[in-house]
Every structure is written in structure tokens, then in C-alpha cells.
Amino acid sequence: MEIYLHIPFCGSKCRYCDFASWPGQEALMPAYVEAVCAEAQAMAEAWPDTQAETVFIGGGTPSILPPELLDRLLDGVLRRFPLAPGAEFTSEANPGTLTAAWLETALRHGVNRLSMGMQALQPELLRTLGRRHTFADVEASVRLARAAGIRNLSLDLMFGLPGQTEADWAESLDAALSLEPEHLSCYGLIPEDGTPLKADLDAGRLTLPEEETERAMYDTAIRRLAGAGFAQYEISNFARPGFACRHNIGYWRRVPYIGLGAAAASCLPGRGEGIESVRTTNPAGIRDYIAMAGAGDWSRRAVETVSPEDARFESMMLGLRMNEGVSEEDFRRMHGVSLTSVYGPRLRSLAARGLVEHADGCWRLTRRGMDIQNSILVELMED
Numbered sequence: 023m024e025i026y027l028h029i030p031f032c033g034s035k036c037r038y039c040d041f042a043s044w045p046g047q048e049a050l051m052p053a054y055v056e057a058v059c060a061e062a063q064a065m066a067e068a069w070p071d072t073q074a075e076t077v078f079i080g081g082g083t084p085s086i087l088p089p090e091l092l093d094r095l096l097d098g099v100l101r102r103f104p105l106a107p108g109a110e111f112t113s114e115a116n117p118g119t120l121t122a123a124w125l126e127t128a129l130r131h132g133v134n135r136l137s138m139g140m141q142a143l144q145p146e147l148l149r150t151l152g153r154r155h156t157f158a159d160v161e162a163s164v165r166l167a168r169a170a171g172i173r174n175l176s177l178d179l180m181f182g183l184p185g186q187t188e189a190d191w192a193e194s195l196d197a198a199l200s201l202e203p204e205h206l207s208c209y210g211l212i213p214e215d216g217t218p219l220k221a222d223l224d225a226g227r228l229t230l231p232e233e234e235t236e237r238a239m240y241d242t243a244i245r246r247l248a249g250a251g252f253a254q255y256e257i258s259n260f261a262r263p264g265f266a267c268r269h270n271i272g273y274w275r276r277v278p279y280i281g282l283g284a285a286a287a288s289c290l291p292g293r294g295e296g297i298e299s300v301r302t303t304n305p306a307g308i309r310d311y312i313a314m315a316g317a318g319d320w321s322r323r324a325v326e327t328v329s330p331e332d333a334r335f336e337s338m339m340l341g342l343r344m345n346e347g348v349s350e351e352d353f354r355r356m357h358g359v360s361l362t363s364v365y366g367p368r369l370r371s372l373a374a375r376g377l378v379e380h381a382d383g384c385w386r387l388t389r390r391g392m393d394i395q396n397s398i399l400v401e402l403m404e405d
């Protein structure tokens with residue numbers, strides 16, 4: 023089982039961010055931690071004897087949780103969901119917020135992978151994004167993490183930013199590589215409605231790079247990172263051999279997961295005719311979440327049942343994000359039918375147009391297919 027823990031606290035709100043995260047809510051941290059422990063207890067009762075194959079602490083900014091609260095949180099969760107031998111245990115962290123005491127606590131509980139949001143090298147681009155840190159903060163946090171014993175470090179970068187040139191992007195990639203991470207995530211900016219950045223774009227105060235420029239940036243990332251020994255294993259993710267993120271791969275392969283915390287989602291095997299799995303989502307607001315856990319009223323979660331047909335499509339939608347694609351064997355094991363019996367004619371038509379390819383028992387997108395992934399998925403939808 024995969025376990026996700028959501029920490030909805032941030033030092034400030036970045037200008038592009040629409041995640042469930044809020045600044046200035048530190049007073050709620052102790053009650054929030056207790057609420058997550060209560061939810062872990064309830065989930066463990068529903069899914070007894072469950073071990074955590076992977077754990078991912080995301081946010082928000084997990085690294086602003088005071089060490090004593092992190093200690094209480096991880097103690098409460100791992101007591102209910104002990105780590106399986108060799109489990110991957112990731113925490114996100116923001117540069118400039120990491121401390122030796124936080125790292126010591128995290129590592130004591132088994133954290134063995136850190137994912138840090140660097141985003142860009144240039145101070146003006148970081149300002150455009152509303153990020154609080156500088157590259158010097160990233161360098162200092164990486165040093166601290168390495169000194170604490172982190173051997174698996176990932177950095178997040180963003181491209182397609184307003185005002186970002188191809189040269190800026192290449193410099194950001196080089197700066198990230200100079201820190202010798204084991205893993206890099208490169209995300210194209212998606213301006214989300216309701217964010218200050220989107221408002222600036224709509225009002226013409228900021229301008230995005232041309233689509234062609236953004237594509238060239240993506241190609242640069244693939245080329246430069248391959249040259250530096252990183253294999254691309256998913257649309258946005260690159261890793262040195264042996265360092266691909268197991269938690270995210272599990273998500274793309276539809277491994278069941280339990281999400282704890284505000285806005286966290288769980289996807290668990292369904293019980294009942296025509297229900298392949300059930301997805302539940304917690305209330306996003308911190309106070310709403312604490313109130314739900316305090317009352318033990320888990321019916322306040324949003325519930326969505328996933329039919330066998332939807333589950334098959336999810337396997338394609340998520341699996342085609344990965345460079346290795348969707349394995350025919352895994353598909354049959356998960357869904358009880360062969361992949362080609364469901365998608366064969368559509369896949370063969372896409373292959374004839376050079377958009378997907380079949381090799382080693384897997385169907386995957388070609389480079390050209392990756393550029394139009396959404397329209398491929400529309401074509402794959404069952405009638």
C-alpha cells in the first residue's frame with residue numbers, strides 16, 4: 023500500500039499555486055497533527071495489517087512543521103502503517119525552511135528521500151512565481167540534507183515561465199545539475215484560474231513564452247539530462263539509474279493508496295458488483311478536516327466509485343505518462359482482460375500514425391505522441 027500525508031501549511035502563498043495550502047495557519051498545526059493521527063487510526067481499522075511500501079509527505083510545506091509535531095505525526099501514522107522492509111519514504115521540503123533538527127526527526131522515522139522545490143535559478147523568475155527562496159537557499163538546504171544523510175534527493179524545476187528565455191532554462195538545468203541530485207522533475211507551468219499569476223497573464227502584465235519556445239525548453243531538458251546520465255521515465259520525471267520515484271510509479275500503475283490529511287485522496291479496492299475501486303477525497307479546508315476527524319465522521323469525504331471500464335481507462339491514461347508505457351501483463355492481471363481486447367484497434371490505428379509503439383509487451387507513446395497526449399487519450403476512450 024502507498025501512503026500519502028498532506029501538510030497544508032506554507033510560509034506564504036506562491037503566485038501560481040492552487041494547491042490545498044495556506045500561510046498563517048500555524049496555530050492549527052497541533053490540532054491538525056492529531057486529526058491526521060485519528061484518520062490513520064480509522065483507516066488502519068478499515069485496512070488492518072497494512073504495511074507502507076512507500077510513504078510520501080507532500081504539501082504545502084512539510085518542512086515548516088516544527089520537529090516535535092513532525093515527530094508526533096510520524097509516530098502516529100507509522101504505528102498504524104509500519105514501513106515495509108526497503109520502503110521508499112519521501113518528504114517534500116522547501117529551500118530555506120529545512121533545519122538540522124527537522125531532518126534528524128524525519129530520518130529517525132525512516133525518511134530516505136527528499137524532494138525540494140528549486141523551480142528556477144534566476145531571482146527575477148523566482149519573484150514572478152512568488153517563491154521566497156534564492157538559489158543560495160537551495161544550495162544551503164542541499165548541503166544540510168546531504169550532511170544529515172539523505173542519499174536520494176530530487177529537485178523540482180519549472181519551465182514555460184513568464185519572461186523565461188531558453189538560455190534561462192538551460193542555466194537553471196545546469197545549476198540544478200551542479201547540486202548533483204539523483205532525481206529531477208521538470209514541470210511546464212500551467213496557469214491555474216484564481217491565482218495572482220493567472221490574473222497578471224489575463225491582464226497582459228505578464229506574457230508566457232511561445233508554445234514553440236516551451237517545446238524547445240522541454241527538448242533541452244530531455245537532451246541535457248540524458249547527457250548527464252538521467253533517464254526520463256515519465257513525462258516530467260528524470261532519474262539516475264535506480265532512483266525513479268517508486269511512490270509516483272505506483273500511482274501511475276494504479277497501486278492502491280491511502281491519503282491522510284486535508285484534501286488528500288485515497289483509492290482503494292472496491293467491494294461490490296461493478297465497483298473496481300473507490301476513491302475518497304477529504305475536505306480541503308484545514309478547519310473542516312480537523313472537524314471531520316474530531317467527530318470521526320468520515321462520511322464527510324467525497325466518494326467516487328470507479329467502474330471496471332473507468333479503471334481500464336485510468337490504467338491507459340496514467341500508464342502512458344511513463345516512458346515504459348502500459349504493460350500488457352500488468353493490465354491483464356489488474357483488469358482480468360487483455361489490453362488488446364479492449365484497446366487493440368485504437369492502438370493499432372495510433373501506431374500506424376507514429377503516435378504509439380509496441381515493444382517488450384508494453385504500449386507506449388512515441389515522442390510525437392507525447393506532444394499530443396490528450397487527444398490520444400480522447401481517441402482511446404471506450405464508446
Ligand code: SF4
Nearest residue numbers: 032035036039043082
Ligand atoms: S510552497 Fe508549494 S504548496 Fe506552498 S504555496 Fe508555494 S507552490 Fe503552493
